[in-house]
Amino acid sequence: MYIVGEIVTGIGAIFLFLGSLGILRLPDVYNRLQAGTKCTTLGAFLTTLGVGIMEPAWFWKTLLIALFIMATNPISSHALGRASCKSNVPLWDKSVVDKTKDFEECRKVEEA
Amino acid sequence: MQILVFLYCAQFDATLKLFFWELHMSNGRLRGFTYLFVLLMLIWLALTLSLDSQELAVGFFISILLALFLTKEYADLGFPPFTPARILYFIFYAFVLLWEIIKANFDVAYRVVHPKMPIKPGVVVIKTGLKSDIAKMLLANSITLTPGTFTLDIIGDRLLIHWINVKTDDIDQATRIIGEKFEKYLKVIFK
Incomplete structure (x- = not known):
């Protein structure tokens, strides 16, 4: 059981590493947020759960922590993304489409 | 006294x-x-x-x-009352979401470690048929956790999505690719 826990924690650590690598390599705020949220969710989830498997007495506590991370992580990344969108942080120059203008028109229609 | x-x-x-x-x-x-x-x-x-x-x-x-x-x-x-059917569907939805999260992680990890970085980022708009605020919140959070998509903003029934690998810029097709897989469960849970 201890070894299983160690393996799970190790996989989680690999995902955390990939997440930070993504933050270094990807070009703009939005893409970095993608890497930051995706890899960190599973990374933190597996790391805490692995500790729970290593020490069965802590299992339910670590599961609670993991669920809490799952519930709060997208909200924080959404807040960061929305803030950078509102303050007109530019997209990467090789971005394919940008529908932000259409969306702003939706907002005007909604407000009218 | x-x-x-x-x-x-x-x-x-x-x-x-x-x-x-x-x-x-x-x-x-x-x-x-x-x-x-x-x-x-x-x-x-x-x-x-x-x-x-x-x-x-x-x-x-x-x-x-x-x-x-x-x-x-x-x-x-504004959560609806918990009936056994809703709870069962919600547990099933949680497993679908977990599977999507695992796929999301491998997809983004692949794009990050690939030497050429095969990303095609862009911002698209999708539609949703969900009515209640709490259902829309769950949908937006689920989208934030799926392969390379994440929610920037919501107005009414439109969601602004940043997509790391844009496949289409058409609103209906994007809705089908991004939103449908979660929306069909959320519609049953929150109807």
Whole structure:
């Protein structure tokens, strides 16, 4: 059981590493947020759960922590993304489409 | 002195009755209170991991107190009543979401470690058929957790999505690719 826990924690650590690598390599705020949220969710989830498997007495506590991370992580990344969108942080120059203008028109229609 | 105590007790009794009456009469308040109490009690059990009577008593009182305070906030969230079918569907939805999260991680990890970085980022708009705010929130959070998509903003039934690998800029097709897989479960849960 201890070894299983160690393996799970190790996989989680690999995902955390990939997440930070993504933050270094990807070009703009939005893409970095993608890497930051995706890899960190599973990374933190597996790391805490692995500790729970290593020490069965802590299992339910670590599961609670993991669920809490799952519930709060997208909200924080959404807040960061929305803030950078509102303050007109530019997209990467090789971005394919940008529908932000259409969306702003939706907002005007909604407000009218 | 005795009269004072009696008056005080009577007043306390009246406030208590009024409070519980309000809890009963206002639509769904008591239901929300029960859900919150059960949820808090479960969290307490998971944290203490003991069935000792003292621990249980403390947990019981703290849960009741917190549930009383949070009932109004819970009612404002607008969750529908929990039926067994809804709970089963929600558990199934949680597994679908977990599977999507695992796929999301491998997809983004692949794009990050690939030497050429095969990304095609862009911002698209999708539509949703969901009505209640809480359902839209769940959909937006689920989208944030799926392969390379994440929600920037919501207005009415439109969601602004940043997509790391844009496949189409058409609003209907994007909705089918990004939103459909979650929306079909959420529609059943929140109908």
